[in-house]
Amino acid sequence: MTQRRAFLRTTTFRITLLAAGLFAVFVSIILAYVYSATAGAMARQDSRAIETQAEDMVRAYRRSGLNGLNRIVVERSVGASEDLYLLTRPNGQRISGNLSALPEDRPDDDSQFGFTYQYPTEDDETVERRAKGRMVRLLGGYQILVGRDVEENARYVRRVTDAIWTGSALVLAFGVLLGGFVSRRFAQRLDDLNTVAREVTAGNLTARAPRNHSGDELDELSANLNEMLDRIERLTTGLRHAGDSIAHDLRSPLTRLRNRMEDSLREAERGADCQEALQQALDDADGLLNTFASVLKIARLEAGERREQLSIIDPQQIIEDLAELYEPVAEDSGLSFTSDMEEGLTIRADRGLLSQALANLLDNAIKYAPEGEAIALRLRKASDGRAEISVTDTGPGIPADARERVKKRFVRLDESRSAQGSGLGLSLVQAVADIHGAEFTLEDGPGSSTLEAPGLRAVLTFPRAR
Amino acid sequence: MRILVIEDDHVAASYVLKGLGESGHIADHAPDGETGLNMARDGRYDVLVVDRMLPAMDGLKVIETLRMEGDQTPVLVLSALSEIDQRVEGLRAGGDDYLTKPYAFAELLARVEALVRRRDPGAVQTRLQVGDLEMDLLARTVTRGGEEILLQPREFRLLEFLMKHAGQVVTRTMLLEKVWDYHFDPQTNVIDVHVSRLRGKIDKPYDRSMLHTVRGAGYRLQA
Numbered sequence: 001m002t003q004r005r006a007f008l009r010t011t012t013f014r015i016t017l018l019a020a021g022l023f024a025v026f027v028s029i030i031l032a033y034v035y036s037a038t039a040g041a042m043a044r045q046d047s048r049a050i051e052t053q054a055e056d057m058v059r060a061y062r063r064s065g066l067n068g069l070n071r072i073v074v075e076r077s078v079g080a081s082e083d084l085y086l087l088t089r090p091n092g093q094r095i096s097g098n099l100s101a102l103p104e105d106r107p108d109d110d111s112q113f114g115f116t117y118q119y120p121t122e123d124d125e126t127v128e129r130r131a132k133g134r135m136v137r138l139l140g141g142y143q144i145l146v147g148r149d150v151e152e153n154a155r156y157v158r159r160v161t162d163a164i165w166t167g168s169a170l171v172l173a174f175g176v177l178l179g180g181f182v183s184r185r186f187a188q189r190l191d192d193l194n195t196v197a198r199e200v201t202a203g204n205l206t207a208r209a210p211r212n213h214s215g216d217e218l219d220e221l222s223a224n225l226n227e228m229l230d231r232i233e234r235l236t237t238g239l240r241h242a243g244d245s246i247a248h249d250l251r252s253p254l255t256r257l258r259n260r261m262e263d264s265l266r267e268a269e270r271g272a273d274c275q276e277a278l279q280q281a282l283d284d285a286d287g288l289l290n291t292f293a294s295v296l297k298i299a300r301l302e303a304g305e306r307r308e309q310l311s312i313i314d315p316q317q318i319i320e321d322l323a324e325l326y327e328p329v330a331e332d333s334g335l336s337f338t339s340d341m342e343e344g345l346t347i348r349a350d351r352g353l354l355s356q357a358l359a360n361l362l363d364n365a366i367k368y369a370p371e372g373e374a375i376a377l378r379l380r381k382a383s384d385g386r387a388e389i390s391v392t393d394t395g396p397g398i399p400a401d402a403r404e405r406v407k408k409r410f411v412r413l414d415e416s417r418s419a420q421g422s423g424l425g426l427s428l429v430q431a432v433a434d435i436h437g438a439e440f441t442l443e444d445g446p447g448s449s450t451l452e453a454p455g456l457r458a459v460l461t462f463p464r465a466r
Numbered sequence: 467m468r469i470l471v472i473e474d475d476h477v478a479a480s481y482v483l484k485g486l487g488e489s490g491h492i493a494d495h496a497p498d499g500e501t502g503l504n505m506a507r508d509g510r511y512d513v514l515v516v517d518r519m520l521p522a523m524d525g526l527k528v529i530e531t532l533r534m535e536g537d538q539t540p541v542l543v544l545s546a547l548s549e550i551d552q553r554v555e556g557l558r559a560g561g562d563d564y565l566t567k568p569y570a571f572a573e574l575l576a577r578v579e580a581l582v583r584r585r586d587p588g589a590v591q592t593r594l595q596v597g598d599l600e601m602d603l604l605a606r607t608v609t610r611g612g613e614e615i616l617l618q619p620r621e622f623r624l625l626e627f628l629m630k631h632a633g634q635v636v637t638r639t640m641l642l643e644k645v646w647d648y649h650f651d652p653q654t655n656v657i658d659v660h661v662s663r664l665r666g667k668i669d670k671p672y673d674r675s676m677l678h679t680v681r682g683a684g685y686r687l688q689a
Binding site for chain 2: 279282286289290321324325326328329332352355356359360363366367425
């Protein structure tokens, strides 16, 4: 019930009703014209014929008197004809004609009127037929009824009228059905969109508007809506993921920090020196804050902030600066460090972000490659002409099946649990790559000096700068 | 020296005031932008520490107003907003340095002290001298006790920064920002490696070391 009322309230329904109403008016006008052009024309033709006959009779009487008129009436009455005649004396007595008696309800004047008469059939019976005619009053009191059988015409007119009524009813029914169907479909599709919106509001971010791929406005609206929902879902999933990860991965360092402080408090009560414990607690807190800052930074990057601020640069300077910063660090860790650059390449980039991403990759290489291995920072033109910056090391590498996983937040492989780190380094690289529209891939390196490990090549491939 | 801290968070402010007091400075506190601006207008302060987000008047607005009135007191901008654009915004408004919350007090102290020193020299220096260590900024040469020391370009800039802030603590982050122009913290202690290389050249061959590590803070170059 409420649903029906809701349906009656919809704009589409009202528009349909209006359209159906206008439609009905137009159809009525057309049908009225059809009626007038068929039945009306016939009636007018009959009236004209009757008038002509009446004039003929008056003229004949005037020219050749009663006898002449009688002759004409008799002549015309012979044989089947739709013309009807009845010539009478002043007292109404029949003289001649193909009618037997004057109709009772004839008017006193000479206007046309409708009447019925008995028509003899072939098997000596009579049927009542409709006719139309007028009285012609002649000098001397004689009168003549001139008429015309309209039974056929009347039947035809009824057929036309019936057809018009049936047609109108059909047209109206069809109009209402079609309007209802169309508005129903339209309302249904809008309703689907509303359902999706309500579902999303209720918290189901995976709800999507149905599409029929017709490319019409509603389909386009659905597509845009879905695109918007995709983006929102990506962002919220990212945020929720970040939130979950923070909750999960910050819990253990926080617990550690708490325990350490509790412990040092006890130590202090016993009069022990808790300087070292405090220093460690401070380091833990700093580590936590750093992790927190990294998570926020990644979330912001993933949300697409700062995308507009990329400028076209020659990456050579970035590589040189980083090589200069990291070469001594690598050497101190017993690693050989090389860097080489191809000239004349340009990319759209943000120096700070790109430097940080590459610094993360270099940090990793230095952290995981054992003494005696090698690290290379390289800028070159890939075979397809795009600029490619890579950090290669001959360390332990990352198993192929883990390469996508390690780019996720807080993911650390079991092999690296012992080493320091937050598990955010590669997530940040991925986020920076995304901001730059660059591809970030991890692949096997050139092997290692121990012949055991594959090494690792981390590659950022940039789209061509316009 | 006299420092004005404009900060609406009372806990954060008292932490900073206490630290500055213990380091031998006289620090005043203004809890909102308007009060801060009025106090700063007295001109009795050597450095202003201004939080970006303040009640009554935005921190950047305070700085802009002071700069428009011709006040050149060095300003350290504090903010919870770390994005580089915001850093640039803060510096453009007239701030001299920018520090992101949360920060270690040592970092704040080092930066505040560095700001004061920076204002003093005034004229363009062509020579720097700390003890028997001398730097010629035009010839780009460094000598210690008259003996020339060969430095890489970056080592030269690192030493130049340390010498300009001789006697003060400079933090690793400050070095990374001012010498390398990076605004992020690498995981590995890249700065330590560079400082230790520099130390190997300017200190190691001599009996008295000048470049000291300050625990939990950074480095200090001292005659």
